[in-house]
Amino acid sequence: MADPSSYRPKPGQIPDSPGVYKFRDEHGRVIYVGKAKSLRQRLSSYFQDLAGLHPRTRTMVTTAASVEWTVVATEVEALQLEYSWIKEFDPRFNVKYRDDKSYPYLAVTLNEEFPRVQVMRGAKKKGVRYFGPYAHAWAIRETVDLMLRVFPVRTCSAGVFKRSHQIGRPCLLGYIGKCSAPCVGRVSPGEHRELAEEFCDFMAGRTGAYIRRLERAMQDAAEEMEYEKAARLRDDIAALRHAMEKNAVVLADATDADLIAVAEDELEAAVQIFHVRGGRVRGQRGWVTDRVEAVDTAGLVEHALQQLYGEETGDAVPKEVLVPALPDPPAPVAEWLAARRGSRVDLRIPQRGDKKDLMATVQRNAQQALALHKTKRASDLTTRSRALEEIAEALGLDSAPLRVECFDISHLQGQDVVASMVVFEDGLPRKSEYRRFQIKSFEGQDDVRSMHEVVGRRFRRYLQEKQKTGEWEVADAPDAADAAEESARDDNGRPKRFAYPPQLVVVDGGKPQVAAARRALDELGVADVAVCGLAKRLEEVWLPDEDDPVVLPRTSEGLYLLQRVRDEAHRFAITYQRSKRAKAIKAGPLDAVPGLGEARKQTLIKHFGSVKRLRAATVEQICEVPGIGRKTAESIIATLARTAPPAPAVNTATGEIMDEG
Numbered sequence: 001m002a003d004p005s006s007y008r009p010k011p012g013q014i015p016d017s018p019g020v021y022k023f024r025d026e027h028g029r030v031i032y033v034g035k036a037k038s039l040r041q042r043l044s045s046y047f048q049d050l051a052g053l054h055p056r057t058r059t060m061v062t063t064a065a066s067v068e069w070t071v072v073a074t075e076v077e078a079l080q081l082e083y084s085w086i087k088e089f090d091p092r093f094n095v096k097y098r099d100d101k102s103y104p105y106l107a108v109t110l111n112e113e114f115p116r117v118q119v120m121r122g123a124k125k126k127g128v129r130y131f132g133p134y135a136h137a138w139a140i141r142e143t144v145d146l147m148l149r150v151f152p153v154r155t156c157s158a159g160v161f162k163r164s165h166q167i168g169r170p171c172l173l174g175y176i177g178k179c180s181a182p183c184v185g186r187v188s189p190g191e192h193r194e195l196a197e198e199f200c201d202f203m204a205g206r207t208g209a210y211i212r213r214l215e216r217a218m219q220d221a222a223e224e225m226e227y228e229k230a231a232r233l234r235d236d237i238a239a240l241r242h243a244m245e246k247n248a249v250v251l252a253d254a255t256d257a258d259l260i261a262v263a264e265d266e267l268e269a270a271v272q273i274f275h276v277r278g279g280r281v282r283g284q285r286g287w288v289t290d291r292v293e294a295v296d297t298a299g300l301v302e303h304a305l306q307q308l309y310g311e312e313t314g315d316a317v318p319k320e321v322l323v324p325a326l327p328d329p330p331a332p333v334a335e336w337l338a339a340r341r342g343s344r345v346d347l348r349i350p351q352r353g354d355k356k357d358l359m360a361t362v363q364r365n366a367q368q369a370l371a372l373h374k375t376k377r378a379s380d381l382t383t384r385s386r387a388l389e390e391i392a393e394a395l396g397l398d399s400a401p402l403r404v405e406c407f408d409i410s411h412l413q414g415q416d417v418v419a420s421m422v423v424f425e426d427g428l429p430r431k432s433e434y435r436r437f438q439i440k441s442f443e444g445q446d447d448v449r450s451m452h453e454v455v456g457r458r459f460r461r462y463l464q465e466k467q468k469t470g471e472w473e474v475a476d477a478p479d480a481a482d483a484a485e486e487s488a489r490d491d492n493g494r495p496k497r498f499a500y501p502p503q504l505v506v507v508d509g510g511k512p513q514v515a516a517a518r519r520a521l522d523e524l525g526v527a528d529v530a531v532c533g534l535a536k537r538l539e540e541v542w543l544p545d546e547d548d549p550v551v552l553p554r555t556s557e558g559l560y561l562l563q564r565v566r567d568e569a570h571r572f573a574i575t576y577q578r579s580k581r582a583k584a585i586k587a588g589p590l591d592a593v594p595g596l597g598e599a600r601k602q603t604l605i606k607h608f609g610s611v612k613r614l615r616a617a618t619v620e621q622i623c624e625v626p627g628i629g630r631k632t633a634e635s636i637i638a639t640l641a642r643t644a645p646p647a648p649a650v651n652t653a654t655g656e657i658m659d660e661g
Contacts (some may be wrong), residue, residue, distance in 0.1 A: 004061045008047045016040040019071040020081045022089070023064040027500050028465075030089035032060050032293070035078040037329075039069050054294035060093045075332035076339070083306045095269075095293045095303045105132040106140045108153070108200055113189055114161070114182045115196035117144055117153045124311065131203045132275070132283040148178040150214075150236045151199040154192065155179065204277065204315075211237060255279055257320035258308070259350075259359055262300050263366035264291070270370035271304045274362050277318075286366070288373045302327040309340055317341035322350045322359055383557055384427030390558030391504070394541065394550050397530055401504035402426055405458075406565045407517070408508040409439075409450045410573035416580045417445065419454040420573035423502070424565050436576045448512045455505065456520035462501055463524055501529055508566050510535035510549075511542050518544035534566045593632075593639045600627050604636075615640050 019039040023032040036042030046053075046061050053061065072078050086094050107120035111127025119137050124130060132140070144155065154161065156171055156179070164170050164183040174181035182192040202210055214237050221230035259274045268290055275283040287304070295303070301323045309317050317340050327333045330347060337345040350356040388400035404424045411417040417439040423430045437457065439450050505521075507513045514533035521529060532550075533542040539559065540549035552559035589611055590601045607625045608614040614622070614636070622633035 004047050004050070004064070007064070007066045009043065009067065014040040014043050014069070015071055017071050018073070018075050018078045019069050020078050020085065021067060021069040022085065022091075023060065023093075024066045024068070025063055026065040029500060030085070030091050031063060032091050032093040033082055033085045033089065035075075035082040037075055037078075039071070043067065043069070056093070056291070056294045060293075063093075075329070076335050079306070079332055079336050083310045086306075087310070093293055095289050095291065095295060095300065104137040104140055105130045106144065106203065107131075108196055110193075110196065110200075114154050114192050117148075117155050117196070117199065124316075129200050130316070131200075145178075146239045147199065147202070148173070149239055151195050151202070152178055152180040153196050153199050154182060156183075211241070255320060255355075256318045257322055257355075258318050259322045259355075259362045260301060260304055260308075261324055261359060261362040261366040262297055262304070263363070263370040264297065264300065265370070268370065268374065269300050270366050270373060271300070272362050272366035272369055273304075273308065274358065274365075275318075276358075284365075286369045288369065296325075298325040298328050301325055302333060305333060305337070309337060313340050314342060317345060319344075320346045320348075322348065322355060324349065324359070324363065384561070387557035387561035388427055390552070390556055391561065394552055394558060395504070395530055395532055395543065397503070399503070401502070401530070403500065403502040404504045404506060404565055405502040406506040406508065406569040407451060407454055407458075408566070408569035408573040409447045409454070410570075410577040411445055412577065416577055417450060418573060418577045418580065419450060420569050420576060421454070421458060422565065422569045422572055424561075424568075427561055429568060434572060436572065447509065448516045451507055451509065451513045452516040452520045455507075455517045456524065459501075459521060459524050459526050459529075463526070501526075503530065505529055505531045506562060506565055506569075507531070507533045508536070508569055509533050510540070514542045514544055532562075534562050536566075539563065589640055590636070592642075593636050596632065596636070600632075603627060611640070 016038050018035075018037055020033065020035045021039060021043060022030050025031050034042065046057065046067075050058050050062070070081065072081060085091075086096070090096070104119050104121050105124075107118055108129040108131075109116045109118070109127070110129050111125070119140050120128070120130070148155070152173075155173065156164070160171055161183050164174075164181075168184055170179065170181035170184050170186070173179035174184070174186070180187045180192055180195060182189065187195070198210070214233055218230050218233035218237065221227075221233060255276060256278065257276045259276065261272050263270045263272075268288060270286060270288045272286045273284065274281055275285075287307070289300075289303075293299075305321070305323075305327070317337055319341075321337065326347065326349060334345060334347040337347060350359050385400075388402070391397070392400045402425060406422050406424075407419060409417065409419050419437040419439065421435040421437070423433040435458070437454050439453060441453050442449060505517055507517050510533055514531055517533075518531045521527070521531065531544055534540075535542060535549070538549075539554075540551055541559075541562065542549045552562075590596060590604065604614060604622075604625055605611070608617060617637075619630060619633045619637060622628055622636060623630055628636075
């Protein structure tokens, strides 16, 4: 535990201006990011008597080892920089909302020549128009199915579209009137784009004028006694009305707004958002967060606004944002939202009428979401804590191992020897920090020697980072490969490879593997990391220099967590080993041709039909293949001559000579 006075800035050193600040721990990792109208006043508040600080703030300042800041011109710039740093560094003491699911959107790919309507999840792409989010993908598909009879926009994948274009025949949707079939030229690119834009206008809420236009066209068709056309228009109107009914009207004045509500207790907070477009609820989403930061409701709202609109621009930011509490101060946030939208955004608390009633509904949803989350997580959180305590007690550790790293070796009969490192923090996998290794120092199968190499490489790179700060002296000089990897890492606080030590190293194996891992740590002078091994046969826990294993009860939560860690390392190693083996199996004679990429290899095989026919081809014949020049053709012939099979393969059962390729 650090003393905040040890890194407190000197009096007068902190500027009295807006800015953003970062607290770092002893390993240089950013653990908290904040902004302030006055850096001097805000930072000074962290260095008062510890007894007067909020418990969460006290934990943060005693975990930190340094503080730094960046001065900006305005509070809006501070807000933007704070969001960027939180996204970049993922600080452990900042409020971070966890989306409870990946919400689907209805997307129209206006960036393509023939726009496509589809369901999309994940990061938004430039040039794509999004509607939603929706609670379920099937709700999007139902809506789209109703609207395709009126707006027959393409919904097929690129592969299906290309295939239909090649054979000159549309897919089933083209035959039943739910696609205008641009793939076979029934409509021009311009006509199809106009259909897609009309679809977007309707989804954006401009429904009344379009339906009135259809009604007039239906009446005109009836007067002209074109009854089939009138009936078709009547069915189109009914389909559109049915699609509209799926989103009930909640605000009569056709408001475009997002309503944000927060439910909170001492430990966690839940945020619910209703997206209202054209007076109708078009989407709903929710987040949950641990309250690791001492922040009130207004602060939670500000963090939610940052996460919700930090990547959005234009109409994705609505004209009106209704919240339960205004950020303090509200003006910079409103200005930031307006900059992202490109026009004014009204940020306010609803006081009366339909908007206040709808906000109460959103608030009830937030409370229910928090209650459901706590019900799901209560047993899981308790179990993880108990598991870590049991491991600490069984292994004689001073405290619970909050960061555990596990290593496993994998190979196939001594070939393609690889290793994996998985990381668990607070009993949960941290997949972004998983690593994999190829065994470099020797050939063949030797799990003990492999474990020694991998653990040594992992901690040598950690010590290299410590050497930069002058905290450690490296026992062994790094090899060239390690030095190259080290030079590729950042010095500005971004997550680095192997930069943070664990409290516990687990190896997949028994006494020999544990001894190898401990020896690797001792050679590097690392004495503050515990080591244990989990032998799979009897699930015994082995410790260095102990003749007998530690036997945990089969019902032990600590044993179950160690098994999860070990099995995850085994899975990760096996996956890597299999991928390497698959690449080796797919390798062929053309892989040895220098400068010949995958696309040109496929073109050659397609042109000649097989490697055998390619071997028999002349330089001139190979030069006829698009993209192949004379120099490349000569290289291909020379390489294939070197790799020619000594004799034809023979089927021993039938005596048949097997053709190559």
